[in-house]
Amino acid sequence: MNIILLGPPGAGKGTQAQRLVVEQGMTQLSTGDMLRAARTSGTEMGKQVAAVMDRGDLVTDEIVIGLIAEQLDHDNSGGFIFDGFPRTLKQADALAELLEAKGQSLDSVIEMSVDDDALVARITGRYTCGNCGAVYHDTTKKPAVENTCDECDSKDKFKRRADDNEESLRTRLMAYYKDTSPLIGYYYAKKKLKRVDGLGEIEDVAGAIKMALNL
Numbered sequence: 028m029n030i031i032l033l034g035p036p037g038a039g040k041g042t043q044a045q046r047l048v049v050e051q052g053m054t055q056l057s058t059g060d061m062l063r064a065a066r067t068s069g070t071e072m073g074k075q076v077a078a079v080m081d082r083g084d085l086v087t088d089e090i091v092i093g094l095i096a097e098q099l100d101h102d103n104s105g106g107f108i109f110d111g112f113p114r115t116l117k118q119a120d121a122l123a124e125l126l127e128a129k130g131q132s133l134d135s136v137i138e139m140s141v142d143d144d145a146l147v148a149r150i151t152g153r154y155t156c157g158n159c160g161a162v163y164h165d166t167t168k169k170p171a172v173e174n175t176c177d178e179c180d181s182k183d184k185f186k187r188r189a190d191d192n193e194e195s196l197r198t199r200l201m202a203y204y205k206d207t208s209p210l211i212g213y214y215y216a217k218k219k220l221k222r223v224d225g226l227g228e229i230e231d232v233a234g235a236i237k238m239a240l241n242l
């Protein structure tokens with residue numbers, strides 16, 4: 028089964044994707060993670076996209092489609108979760124073509140809806156463990172022991188994304204409404220769209236996603 032998690036920044040796509048990886052053996056393909064990895068390893072492309080990402084603007088379709096195309100050659104026995112891709116109609120068309128060329132298709136698109144005020148609160152307090160990627164929040168999910176990751180026990184490894192500030196978030200939200208939200212109609216017309224309320228507790232949202240996917 029191949030699915031897309033669609034929603035604004037802070038809707039919880041990454042968190043829910045990680046759960047599906049662990050519980051269902053699916054493979055998460057996050058273009059945001061791939062681009063951040065390219066920046067960390069200092070590739071030419073990584074340098075090229077750094078300022079665009081920090082501002083909260085979208086990276087070019089060519090770059091992200093190229094990143095996804097490379098990944099689709101990997102083993103897909105558990106199915107792919109596309110997280111943060113596609114973000115434009117051009118990317119959506121490219122994904123359909125890439126999957127078709129591999130004899131595959133898209134099964135479902137889960138739209139995670141969350142209102143803007145909740146997104147700002149979620150994003151501006153968010154940080155992750157630099158070692159294992161576990162996600163924390165200043166008010167809603169602090170680690171049990173200060174500066175220590177609950178999951179992997181790493182100390183002082185927490186980090187915040189450069190674009191998780193109010194100004195970049197405003198740009199990211201604008202990009203979502205302008206360029207990405209048309210995908211809701213696009214996938215609705217293809218009878219792939221399922222809407223899930225992304226505002227609840229992580230467990231409840233996970234349950235709603237499973238139900239939507241008949242898992």
Ligand code: AMP
Pocket residue numbers: 036058059060062079080081083084085086087088091110111112113114115118190199
């Ligand atoms: P994310 O981790 O999904 O929030 O993505 C972080 C940033 O990476 C975005 O604000 C964009 O600058 C860039 N990015 C990630 N995925 C895409 C995409 N599919 N198309 C264009 N830009 C992207």
